[in-house]
Amino acid sequence: MSGKKNRPSAPPTQFNITARILHWLMAAMILAMIFVGLGMMTSLTWRPWLLDLHVPLGIAILLLVIIRFINRLSFPVPKMPVSMSKFQSKAAGTLHWLFYGMMLALPLTGWAQLSAGGFPVKLFPGVNLSPILPQSPLLYALLHDAHRVMAWALFFMVVGHFSAALLHAWVYRDGIFSSITWGRKMTIRSEEPPASAAE
């Protein structure tokens, strides 16, 4: 693929700009969505308002993740640093694909659970999305529980991912963190040994 398009043969040191912008934009949106979701289920005051936010924001995530996914498949991405064990890079890679799965599945189960529950899927006042499933208690039950379990799991995935990212940024300093940011490139990942090895 890269040969055909006349790209430099060395893998890039950073994710492309689209990936970086989408990563941080969506990180903020997803974290917000998780807390909006929890607030909806507990708050005595804010449920109606939070629900009105949850649906359009969630649908925006659905659209963005499609763009992000296409972008991810269409361009080469940085390689994991050589200092990382095979297992670690495999695990990180798997987790990243799992994130894509979650970012797609959450909005879809959200939309589907409203449909199966017979609720309007209100994007804005007067603008409703059409249902994607018929009304059904069984489907509602499954989707409701799936949405909840996945949202909670996603939160713990994000915390793990975030902790690992900071570890790479502050301890290993192996260029993983800068591959998704704008900061100066500390090292060319996969080529130079990580800074932490000296300590």
Added chain:
Amino acid sequence: MKKEALVTYLRTKRVPLILCGILLIAGTLVLAFAWSAGLIGGRITTRTFLKDTPKTYPAGYRRAHGKGICFEGTFRASGEAVPYSIASVFAQQKVPVIGRFSLGSPDPYAPDNSTRTASMALMLTADDGEQWRMKLNNEPFFATRDAEGFLKQMEAYKPNPSTGSPDPARVTAFLKEYPEAKKYVKWDATAPWTRSFAGAQYNVINSFILIDKNGKKQAIRWSMRPHAAFTSWSVSQRKQASHDFLFEDLKKRIQKGPLYWDLVITLAEPGDAVNDPSQVWPESRRQIVAGTLEVSHVFDQADGGCRDVNFDPTRVPKGITLSDDPVLRARAGIYAHSHSDRVREIGYGKATDAVVKHQNDNPKNK
């Protein structure tokens, strides 16, 4: 010198310190999550309102107003509300309605003479797809100014196991904290009980806002005012009434012909208690009849139709919005839990008599 020592110390301990920092951030996030989910902190959440639901609660039934009957009908708008709101239900000739009459008791098998609370729930679906859902009670106002007051009221009036009646000291303490509830207590002790669903007036109790085509807002409340006359019964008549008296009466009346209610909207004036459902607005407020509801046909709730509907009063169409009434906002979350709990029981096949066998979604429902 000391400073240098510190710097050296920090250098050697760099990695553990960073790890602590990361753990601290991650821990804070997890705590924030747990608090938001209501797992820690012990704050009152919308779940708290359902915490007394017994584990043995009959599966598939509403956690309150469990005994009910579905109905179908038509709403015919008069056009009188059109100047106040762009909601299409106010302009449309005929709007199909799904609804439900119910008793206020949580017990789905309650005898009809066990509660004074009769209720009507409605879902109007306009041709443009906009839905208006509402739950109305025959009470004229709510006991307390906020939803927390409801919990405290339940707590205060819980019968003391040794005497079988509420503890007077706790009742006094409650009425001191929520003096407005005295009005409700008095009303409850004196107002006549309705003897028919058909002759009862159903009130929205919470306030809402109408929005006209220029974006102008008008705070309102509304009622469903019956065409049938109000009838009550003496205490002895009531005591002798059959177990399903009110529902049988309703079925008999519907067999003879449709029942009607006018949708009467009351327009608030500046200074009216829009955010306090325990306060009624003055009698002199302007009222408009926005249309008439025709209830043409009733059917068993186990058949479906209204069974799985959440008549969530915060799902309003374009042209209507919520007021800052705290009880209204709290109800959104409470109803969501009650609805999802019971519909999941039905979906997963745990419901028994709450559903009719042949219609089951899941073959496990017996």
